[in-house]
Amino acid sequence: VAAINEELSGLTTKFGRNLLLSTKAFKIEVTDEAELVGLSDDFKSALKVDGEDKWVLTVDRSVYETFMTQSENRDLRAKMFDGYRLRASEGEFDNGPLAIKIAQLRAKRAELMGYKSHAHYQLETRMAKTPQGAEEFLLRVWEPGLERAKEERAAMQDMVGDEFQIAGHDWWHYSEKVRQDLYAFDDNALKPYFELGAVRDGAFDVASKLLGITIEPVEVDGWNPVVTAYDVKDAETGDHLGLFMVDMYARDSKRGGAWMSSFRDTSNVNGNNIRPIITNNLNLITPAEGEPTLMRFDEVETLFHEFGHGLHGLLTQIRYSTFSGVDGPRDYTEFPAQILEHWAGAPEVLSTYANHYETGEPIPLELIDKMNAAATFNQGFKTTEFIAASLLDLRWHMLTSEEAAEITDARAFEQQVLEEYGLIPEIEPRYRSQYFSHIFAGGYSAGYYAYLWSEILDADGFTAFRDTGDIYDPELSARLKKWVYESGGLREADELYRNFRGSDPTIEPLLKLRGFSEQQPSEG
Ligand SMILES: [Zn+2]
Known part of the structure; x- marks a missing residue:
């Protein structure tokens, strides 16, 4: 096990470095300002090279998101989209083989310690308890999320008409247009x-x-x-x-x-x-x-x-x-x-x-x-891209040692998994395997879902206050203080939560918060 840990530590470091270098290596230089149609003056001046008639586009997340949202240049959006999603996917910085090797070593280590898989080992002490528990939870949110994403896709297609079929590189841009149309809402007014x-x-x-x-x-x-x-x-x-x-x-x-x-x-x-x-x-x-x-x-x-x-x-x-x-x-x-x-x-x-x-x-x-109406906007997309990555993480780490040994192509494995869950081609997982550094270079392996899990708890927990009619209800506040803020990590987390709430969490408040529950109008 010590030898495996050492090898893993070298591989995860290399994974992170490859990602950094391949992200830095991607650049699009624009010399014709007309190519930048749609971009705000602020954003353009941030991209401009000092003293030259030249603008440089990178795939740093903040540049990428802003560009994909603002740009009217569909071809350039497609190039940026590929630049982003194909990072660390080929050549000297290819993280595919590293992802496979890391998954194999983790599965091997779990086996040596008597676990069925790395996910079984990681989840033993988490609230979800088992990989199946985590997967089931994710699927309960995935299904309404994916349905909503399909409605969002249809709303964008309506806006575009027959001109072209909405693709992945159109989503950011047209969802923003639909948002402005529906909510006419400007963050700056707030x-x-x-x-x-x-x-x-x-x-x-x-x-x-x-x-x-x-x-x-x-x-x-x-x-x-x-x-x-x-x-x-x-x-x-x-x-x-x-x-x-x-x-x-x-x-x-x-x-x-x-x-x-x-x-x-x-x-x-x-x-x-x-x-x-x-x-x-x-x-x-x-x-x-x-x-x-x-x-x-x-x-x-x-x-x-x-x-x-x-x-x-x-x-x-x-x-x-x-x-x-x-x-x-x-x-x-x-x-x-x-x-x-x-x-x-x-x-x-x-x-x-x-x-x-x-x-x-x-x-x-x-x-x-x-503000509240706008909060549920595009939640289909956000939920779907997040859960796709979470499921991918789980599936990489639910592999037994024998199963992991059979994988030879990271992208093929990924596609097969995502197809199984019915992901639509217009949405990429929040992270593809080759740049999923949370799980291959950070501490989130078999745990990326945790962000959403805590959302069940906070949605359910706040609903408890709402149900009393007083968001400072003294009895509930006292229990929140005692069992949550004062209790640290002393007891089992689900026991702490139950002591505060008086029952186990339910998933409905989360669905409602994301606008997926039946009471919510299905937006038109
Ligand atoms: Zn935090």
Whole structure:
């Protein structure tokens, strides 16, 4: 097993490097501006080479998505589409053989340890318990998701008419057109209602009401002048729970994305009670001098999300640091973060913090309704591409050692699996095997589905509050605090969830949230 681990570590590193190099190697140089028809001026100037009449297109995810959404140039979209999906698929950076080898070694290792497959080994301690359990769950969301995707495809075809058949490289572009048609909704209209300071106070206010804590600013020297710090206390006893430090802005020296981390873990051994130091990082763009920081609503949700992870770290009452806070099965640890996002968008919470930064006027109800309607848009596509990748991950890792040994072509295996589930050709899995670094170069093997699993929990958990008629219901809040935020990874995750909810989670709230339940109008 040690030898297998060593070989795997070399292969996964190589997988990641191949992907990076092949992504970097792909470039399309455009010298005729007419080719860039449809792109916004901002985006064009970001692509432009300084001092030359030349624009460079890459397949970095953010460039790719923006290009595919905006571009009116169908041929160039097709080229970009292939550039993206054929990364690390041939030549010196081909990850196909590596994916096969990694799957084979993992299957072999599982066999040596007495498991049927790598997925059986990985899932033993997760809430899903078995690969079949995870697969069944995925299929219950897959089916309505795929049906919805077919409706979305039909709506785009209606828009295009007989001119051509909608293909994969058209989806981003035409779904955006349909969206504008149906919802006439502009994210920028919302931004003045989401000023960073107000949003942060809104999040703190939710945490105080829900979890009985106080959050007060304190002077602490941070790692950068923009860092702010807060003392978090129990509202009833005044006990210090932890220090919370926040760094909201992007800088050149800072890695991208949003995350929570801890400078000092909590522990309580032999009467020595050490409380944690927890940080949240976002990457908002620093506004011009004297201007406010205005956020998109998805950034607001991210702030609540990371704050949820932060609260999980701050409130933990576990004695030993290995069990404290955010450690625990992966399909469960996202729950305390994701459930908090629901408060961000609840009308009764929005009415407290989402006020126009200049006029102080609260966000109009009509805008909230539009925002909610737009939230279920294109969910067929999003659900389908995500679950296709999740199923692919499971199937690679459900292989027994003998089955894995028979695979010779990664793409052929992938196609056979996806066809079996009925994936439509216009949708690619979120990741093809050759660039699925979460599972072949990261820690998510047989676990990519976990993002969706936590969504069942948060949708179901928030529904519990809604059902009481009070999103701060005292009894439920107390159980949420005790069994979720304070309990770390001490017990079985499904037991913790049951203690909070009073029952096992059901899948219906998730389907409703994505707009797949029957009560939802089927959009026309
Ligand atoms: Zn998270």
